[in-house]
Structure formats: structure tokens, C-alpha cells
Amino acid sequence: MANNSLKGRSLTSLDDLSVSEIFQIFKLVPKMRKLVANRKFAKTLEGQIIALLFFEPSSRTFSSFATALKRLGAQTIEYQSLLTTSSAVKGETFSDTIRTFATYANGLIIRFNEAGGPKKASEITKIPVISAGDGAGEHPTQALLDFYTIWEKFGKLDGLTGLIAGDLLYGRTVHSLLRGFSKFKNNTMYLLSPKSLRLNTKDLKGLKERGLNLVEIFSEKDIPKNCHFWYWTRVQKERFSNLSEYKKVKTKFILDKKLADMYASRNTIFMHPLPRVGEISEDLDSDPRAYYLHKQMPNGLYVRMSLLSLIFG
Ligand code: NCD
Numbered sequence: 001m002a003n004n005s006l007k008g009r010s011l012t013s014l015d016d017l018s019v020s021e022i023f024q025i026f027k028l029v030p031k032m033r034k035l036v037a038n039r040k041f042a043k044t045l046e047g048q049i050i051a052l053l054f055f056e057p058s059s060r061t062f063s064s065f066a067t068a069l070k071r072l073g074a075q076t077i078e079y080q081s082l083l084t085t086s087s088a089v090k091g092e093t094f095s096d097t098i099r100t101f102a103t104y105a106n107g108l109i110i111r112f113n114e115a116g117g118p119k120k121a122s123e124i125t126k127i128p129v130i131s132a133g134d135g136a137g138e139h140p141t142q143a144l145l146d147f148y149t150i151w152e153k154f155g156k157l158d159g160l161t162g163l164i165a166g167d168l169l170y171g172r173t174v175h176s177l178l179r180g181f182s183k184f185k186n187n188t189m190y191l192l193s194p195k196s197l198r199l200n201t202k203d204l205k206g207l208k209e210r211g212l213n214l215v216e217i218f219s220e221k222d223i224p225k226n227c228h229f230w231y232w233t234r235v236q237k238e239r240f241s242n243l244s245e246y247k248k249v250k251t252k253f254i255l256d257k258k259l260a261d262m263y264a265s266r267n268t269i270f271m272h273p274l275p276r277v278g279e280i281s282e283d284l285d286s287d288p289r290a291y292y293l294h295k296q297m298p299n300g301l302y303v304r305m306s307l308l309s310l311i312f313g
Contacts, residue, residue: 006310010122014140014179022157026148028306029299035071036301044313045074051105052078052101053097054090054132056238057111060274060300062143065109068304074312077105083113098124107312110134115172126273128311136170136239141174142273145303146231149295153269154228158184161226165192165253166233166279168199173273174233178207178214188213190224194249197235218237220253223263229291230255230264231271232280258282265288271296 006021032255035042050069056064062080069076081090088097094117101108102125109130110118115137122129134140140163151157162181168174168191178199181187191199191214198216209212217223232255240246255270264270272280272292 004310008128009311011140011307011311012119012122012129013138014143016140019183022144022147023230025144025303025310026151026292028309029148029302032302032305041071043073044309045069045072048074049104049105049313050074050076050107050109050312051101051119052076052148053082053101053108053110054080055082055117056133058111058132060266061111064300064304066204067301068308072305072309077101081185095124096121102127107145130311133172135172136236137172138156138176138179139172140176141304141307142173143180144307145296146173146271146273147176147180148303149291149299150229152182159186160228161188161224163190163192163223163227163230165206165230167197167235168193169197170236170239171233175203177231178212181208182207182212185211188215190227191216192218192220192223192253194252196245197249220259220263225263227268229269229271233273234275234277234279251278252283254279255284259288260284260287295303
């Protein structure tokens, strides 16, 4: 593969990628989709063992990474609930746990419960580390699949108007998504959240300085009618120390047919990284604009396959 600048690299923030690298990943997606449709296994990653180290619960990210690696011919070491099933239980440090898996594997895919975990791992070992989400930090591969989904629909990643709703304070998928959008031009994002879950001031300021237009709104009636996409998110219960605070805000904004009929356009697509826990009503699932189940989920597999083949291929 000529000009593959991703080979051997780690990915712990969306900021690790340039615009041309994002498109380099997208370019391989049709090939990966075809491989999956034909139930084929590639040999791209043959001979490699990749460890999936998940310190926090996961369904889609874990299984799509595991599937992607197997489809590409790699073997895997798979840890879910690592905090209760590895030597971490005995009090082993994070650094020693990482050194251990790096001794056996050719790459690490890490979901950690605090921001910065995968980045720290990438500084401990020379093998590539890919973040599968770090606390309330980032979730770069989710953003890649989100961007692919938007790009596939609209053919561009600039000049877009989006609505991002829910938990903007703790939602790591949003943090990567916004970083990504700031790399492209003329994008305006409306941020709808409860006041207590606003995007933190540092990110708000930093992203605006990079040229991203951000408009905070606190009521559904301020949603503009011309959005290309709505990106809904779950209020991140696990980040709250006070559960009664969580209960106050958990379903403040619900995306249902009524809201869609009032404020979305015929072309607005509805996105969500999932899992949803009440903030998107199932009455919307059969709407052709609902992209969370039928587009984002499968794209997650293809995009991760593309990324993995560039990093490890
Ligand atoms: C998200 C996550 O883990 O950050 N899920 C995912 O990976 N698709 C979103 C969430 O948990 O709310």
C-alpha cells in the first residue's frame, strides 16, 4: 500500500489524524464491505495477535473490533471486564498490565475508564495502541464511523449543519466528533444539552478558535430546521457521583417521531453511537432517516477493518 502514513501508528485522539488520513481510511471501506458480504477472511493481518483490553463495558465497539480483526486474518486476546479478570484484581499497576500484553501482542486496543489511559499505554509500549474510548475523554474510532456515515450520505464533511444532543460534558463520542469537524470548513454545530451537561468551556473555546461554529441551545424549540444530521447521545450514568443528579437529566431530551416531525427536514439523518436507554424512541426505528441501527453499526465494522488494515497491514 503506497503512502500509508498510518502504518505502525497509534490512535488515541481524533487529533492524531489528518484530513487526508481520514479519507485514506474511507477509501478502503467498499473493499471491506465486500469482504464481509462474501463471508471471506483476508490475510492482511495474518501472523499477528492483537489484544483487546476493555476495562469498561462494551457491546458494539468490542465485537466490531474483534470481528474486524478476525476478518482480516489476525488472532486476538480478548479481555472484557479486565479490572475484575486480570492481575489488576491483585493490585497490578496499569503500566505493568500494559507491558505484559505488549510482550505477547502486536497491537493493543484499549477501552479505559479514565481519560488518557490509551495515550499513557502508547507511551509505555512501542506497539500501536488504538483507543476504544477513554472515560469522558474521546472515542476516535466511533467518530470515524460517524464521519463515514455522514460522508456517505452527503458526500462532504464541510458546509454541514448538525445538531448534537444529550450529554456533551461526559460523552466521549461527541468530543471526538467535534474535534473531527473542526478539521473541516464551514461547519456549524448546534449543541443541545441540559445546562449541567454543557460541553466544557475549554473545549468550547478551543474548538471555536479552530474555526468550528458552535451554538449552544437549551430547548428543542431552538433547533434549526435545516440540519443535515441529528446526533443524539446517552446521558453517561457511570460518570455521575450523585445518582439523583443523573435522574434529573437522563431523559430531558427525547428524540421521537413527534420531535422529528416538528424540527427535522426530509433529509436530516438521525444518529446515535448507542447504547440508547430511552433517549431515542423505538417509534423512529423504521423511519428511513434513522441511521443508528442500519448504517452506523455496520459501518463501524467496515471502518475499523480499514483502519486496522492500514495500521497493521
Ligand atoms: C459509546 C461509548 O462507549 O462511548 N458507545 C459506543 O462505543 N458506541 C456511547 C455510550 O456509551 O453512550
